[in-house]
Amino acid sequence: MKIKTVLIGLCLAVGLVFGSSAMAAENANEPLMIQEQGSFMAGGTVIPAKEAYNPLAPTPESQTLHGDHAYIFYQIPVNAKKYPMAFLHGAGQFSRTWETTPDGREGFQNIFLRKGYGVYLIDQPRRGNAGRSTVSETIEAKPDEQFWFGQFRLGIYPNYYEGTQFAVGEENLDQFFRQITPNTGPFDAEVISDAMAAMFDRIGAGIFVTHSQGGGIGWKTATKTKNLKAIVSYEPGSGFLFPKGEVPAPIKNSTAFGDFKAFEIPLEDFMAFTKIPIVIYYGDNIPTEPTTEPHKDYWRCAMQMANKWAETVNKHGGDVTVVYLPNIGIHGNTHFPFSDKNNRQIADLLAQWLKEKGLD
C-alpha cells in the first residue's frame, strides 16, 4: 500500500512539474485525470402540500412536488485552473451540445477538461434530466427537423452550405437530430436564470458559456449573481438587455420569428455587464443586408443586435467583443461551432481569449 501511494504521488508530481497538459493531455488518445466528478440539482421551487398526508388515501393536495431546478453534471480535472466553466445549451437541446460531437469526436466537455478547466454541464429547468416542472405541459410529437436544419444553418435541407464545417454524413445527421429534446414545462427565462444563479452560488466564481437561446439566460443570470467572471456566448439569439432610454428599436426581420426586439432593464442591473469581460461568437453564412432567404435574416438581426448591445455596454465602461468568425478567417461554421469539424480551433480561440483576460 505504501509503495502504491508513493508511486501515485510520483505520478501526480510529474503532472505538477510538467503542467496540467501532462496529465489532462490535449490528445484525445491520452487519459483524462479527474480529481472529482458528480451531479447535483440547483435552484428550483416546491409546490407545497395544502393538507395532511394520509398514506392510505394519497391526494395531490396532501403532497409536494419539487421542480424547476437545473441538473448539473460536473468534472474537475487534477490540477484544475482557478475558475471552472459552466456550459448552458440552447433551445430544444440539452447537455449533449457540449459532449461528443454528432460524428463522434470530442466536444467542449473533454476539450476543456484537457485544457485543465473544471467543466459543469447544465440541463436547464424543464429540459432533459431537469425534467420535473411545477407547471403542466403538453409535448406534441410534431416533425420539425428540416426547419431546424435551416435555423441551425447547416444549409437549406437537404443541401448543406458550401464549405460547411458540419461533419456531413447520414449517421452524423441522425445523431444531430437526436440531440433535440423537448421542454417538459413552459420555457421561463426567470425560472432558468434563477436556477443558474443558484448554481453559481453553490460552485463559486466561474465562466459562463452559453449557446443560442441560452445567451439570453446568460445576460439575465449576470444580473442575479456576482459569481460570473466572464460570459462566453455562442450565437446568442433574442434576449439582449438595454438600460432605460437606450433600448434600440426592433430590427425588421423577414422570418417567421417576427421583428427582433431588445428588452429594457434598470441601469443598475445593466451595469453588471460592464464588470466582466464578455465575448460573443457567430459562425458563417450570416448576411449583413436584409434577405428573404430562409432563416438567414433571423441571424442577421441577432448579430446586428449583438453589435448594438456591445457598443452600449462598452460605452458604459464594459468589455464586450463580438466576433463574426469569417472576419478572422474561420469559414463554414454552423450555429454549433463548438461541435463542428473545426471545434478544436474554436476551442483554442476561446482559450486564447480567456488567457488574455487573465482567466486561465
Added chain:
Amino acid sequence: MKIKTVLIGLCLAVGLVFGSSAMAAENANEPLMIQEQGSFMAGGTVIPAKEAYNPLAPTPESQTLHGDHAYIFYQIPVNAKKYPMAFLHGAGQFSRTWETTPDGREGFQNIFLRKGYGVYLIDQPRRGNAGRSTVSETIEAKPDEQFWFGQFRLGIYPNYYEGTQFAVGEENLDQFFRQITPNTGPFDAEVISDAMAAMFDRIGAGIFVTHSQGGGIGWKTATKTKNLKAIVSYEPGSGFLFPKGEVPAPIKNSTAFGDFKAFEIPLEDFMAFTKIPIVIYYGDNIPTEPTTEPHKDYWRCAMQMANKWAETVNKHGGDVTVVYLPNIGIHGNTHFPFSDKNNRQIADLLAQWLKEKGLD
C-alpha cells in the same frame, strides 16, 4: 515533449504493475483516470416525411422526427476490465440514480469506475435526456412525492423506517425528490428494450444492471440481444416472464397497483435467461406475509414472484440468485440500496458476485 511522453508512460506502467486499483483508486479522494468518455444515442425510430419540404412554408407533413432512442453517457477507465456495466434506472428516474447520492457521496458510477469497470449510464427512451418521443404526451405537474417516499420504502411519510440506510436530512430529501423526472411519451417496454438491445449491439458484450421498473426491461432485453453476460437487478418490480404452461397465477396484492401478474413468452425466448448468471437484490422492510400496511404488500408480491421466477429459470438449467439483504445480515436498505449510506458495502457484494461468475 519526449520527456513528458516517457513520464506518462511510466505512470501508466505503474498502473499496470500495481493493478487497476492503483490508478482508478477506490478511495474517493484519489483521481479517476478515464481512458475515454462520451455520449451517444442508441436505437429509436423516425417519423418519415410524407411530402417534399419547402423551406419557405415548413409543415409537419414535410418533415421528419427522430425519437424513441436511449441516451447514454459512458466512461471507460484506464486498464478497464473486459466487460463494461450498463446501468438502467427505474420508474420516474434517470441516470442520476447511479451518480452522486442524495447526500453527495459517490454512487455506483464512480464506485465501479474505481473498481475498473467501464460504466454506461442510460436514460431510457422518453425519459431525461432521451426526451424526444414519436408519440405525444401530456405531463401533469401533480404533487406525488409523499407517495413515492412510501413506495420507495424510505418509510411512511414523514417517518423513516427505524434503522433506515437512507441518509436522513432535509437537503438530502430535497435532492432525492428532484431525481424524479417525467415520461415525455408513453412508457413502452418494447421501445425501451429495443433501444437497450441496440445499445448492446453497439458497445458489445457487457453486464446489464437494472433498477425497479427497469428490471422488466432487462428481462425483455435478454430476449433481444446476445450481448448480455449477466443481469444484476435491484428491486425489480412487475415484468417477470415465464414460458407457456408455467406462468404462475397473479399474486393477491392489497395496494393500489392491484394483483401482481406474471407474463408469458415463448419457451425459446425464455431460455435466454438460462444462458447467463442473474442476481436479484431486494432491500429491507419487505414482509413475507400479506399486509395492509401501505406499500409493503407490493414489494412482498414482487419478491415472491422473483423467487418463483428464479425457481423456474433454474429448473430449466439457469443460474438465478435472489438475495433479500436482511437474510445476509444487511439491514435498513430502501428501494435504492446503491445510493443508501451503505452503498459501498452493496457495491462490494456485487463485485464479489461478478468475481465468482468470472466477470471481473
